[in-house]
Amino acid sequence: MAEVHIAMFSWFAMGHIISYLHLATQLAARGLKISMLLPKKTLLKLQHHNxxxxxxxxHPLTVPDVDGLPSGAEDTSDVPFPNHHLLAIAIDRMREQVHDLLSFIKPALVIYDSAYWIPDIAKQLGFKSATYHTVSASTLAFVMVPSRFVPKGRPMIEDECREIPHGYPSSTVVHRGDYEHRSLAGLSRPFGExxxxxxxxxxxxxxxxxxxxIRTCREVEGKYCxxxxxxxxxxxxxxxxALPEETSPLEDQWDKWLGGFEADSVVFCAFGSQYILEKDQFQELVVGFEMTGLPFFIALKPPTGCTTVEEALPAGFEERVKGRGVVHGGWVQxxxxxxxxxxxxxxxxCGFGSTWEALMSDNQLVLVPNLGDQVLNTRLLVEELKVAVEVDKDQNGRFSKESLSEAIKCVMDKDSGVGVMVKKNHSELKQVLGRPGLMSGYIDQFVHNVHELVSTP
Structure with missing residues (x-):
């Protein structure tokens, strides 16, 4: 086959960018030419994924200034969540810059997600366009289809969900809790120029x-696709x-630390690049881990108002968990x-990138969703697939140290009925997903489909 040139331009969040990079790497390994359009500083952040x-x-891009956007901000990790709409404005103001670059590099296909104006550029310049979604198909099916919208400026809710595919968890409706309703209500707010x-x-x-x-497979989300x-x-x-087929070895310091514990005994916690806890919730979380009595490794960004995780730890915490617990504020593998x-x-x-890594592992899964798609991913894993448990929250979306500790102990207790059930279901699903050639087959088929797409007038 002739070489196909694909340009990729994702939403400026590290989770999205890394997912795009994972796909780009697998496509490049199969002979396609890939051009990734990225903010300048983001290239430095990808040094761990080289x-x-x-x-x-x-291809580096310059992010323009927008009133209210922090100076030098280039991705969502630089911007408080309530101001992410300003980053969308910055992306929209890059339209001419992106047009000029695409005109110069002349791809056959551009893959994008947030930059909804890409198809207009594609028609002008004569290439094809494809959205690539790193969120779950079930999330898209629930909130991002034409029949799911009411022209009053809000997503469909409760009794308006009649067309959801059969089998979707009934409690997925956003009235399950006030915090879940609020997490999805932002769909109708301004988000861009x-x-x-x-x-x-x-x-x-x-x-x-x-x-x-979509970054998914039919074995998990076929009906939603x-x-x-x-x-x-x-x-x-x-x-x-589209996970990396080869990964670098775990850093020696963490390999040695984890190696000091029995098999399947350590609880690992990570919430991605956008989930930043309030200080009191951060303290509830670390104390909840302490209460389990189990060894643990927590990798989180410093909570709101703190520059390091160390300054946010409760008094005496480090002494009490010394030797069995780590709270780390930096990047980890x-x-x-x-x-x-x-x-x-x-x-x-329960961000969808972490969800795939979790499903392909042998670990018990405990979920603490925050943003809208995380809530819907959790419904999929907990209520439909039954491979995880969710930490209970109050109507304000806040968890307690007791609810966190109980959820962890529930799945880690070998005599727990719930723990045995989710472990069995997870193991069976992993066997399906881990069949030889299944995942590489998806990429091979995708490459075939791309060749067909770009060769069609």
Missing amino acids: PQYPNLIF GMISFYERTTTAMRNCDVIC DYIAAQYEKPVLLTGP QQQILSHPSVGCFVSH
Whole structure:
């Protein structure tokens, strides 16, 4: 086959960018030429994910100033969550810059997510366009399809959910808790230049592209992929989880520390780059881990108002857990930690990237969702697939040290009925997902579909 040139331009969040990079790496390994369009400083942040392919090229972009956006901000980790809409404005103001770069590099296909104006550029310059979604298909099916919207400026809720695919957990409706309702209500708020909403920019991107691509597989979300295809009347291509096929060894200091504990005994916790706890919730969390009596490794960003995790720890905490607990505020190799023999439980925010890494591991899963898609991912894992448990929260979306500790002990207790059930279900699902050739087959089929797409007039 002739070489195909693909440009990739994702939403400026590290979770999205790394997911795009994982896909780019696998496509480059199969001979496609990939051009990734990234903010300048983001290239430095990708040093831990440094793929060496001559046909994978990075093109730096300049993020423009926007009133209210912190100086030098380039991705969501630089911007408080309530101000992410300002980053969307910055992306929209990069339209001409992106147009000029695409005009110069001349790809056959551009893969994007948030930049809903890419299809217009594609038509002008004569290339194809595809959205690539790193959130779950079930999330897209619930809130990002035409029938899910009411023209009053809010997503459908409760009794308006009649068309959801059969089998979707009934409690997925956003009235399950007030905090969940609020986490999804932002879909209708302005999110970009010209007061466009998050819902509008996402559905416009999906409606105007040539094909929709999703980071998932039919074995987990087939019915939701079919539903999305029917709603948008266009092909839906799947890449599988597109996790790296090879990973670097775990850093020696963490390998040695984890190696000091029995198999399946350590509880690992990580909440991604966007989930920043309030200080009191951070303290509830670490004390909840202490209360389990189990060894633990927590990797979180410093809570609100703190520059380090150490300054946020409760008085006497470090002395009490010395030798069995670590709270780390820097970057860690999550995938490698999850595969360490001593780790037996993963406490996650249920972002979809972490969800795939969790499902492909042997760990028990405890979920603490925060943002809207995390809440819906949790419904999928807890209520439909039954491979995880969720930490109880109050109506304000706050968990207690007791509820966290109880959830962890529930899955780690070998005599717990719930723990045995989720372990069995997770193990069976992993066997399906781990079948030889299944995941690489998704990428191979995706490459075949891309060749067909770009060769079609």
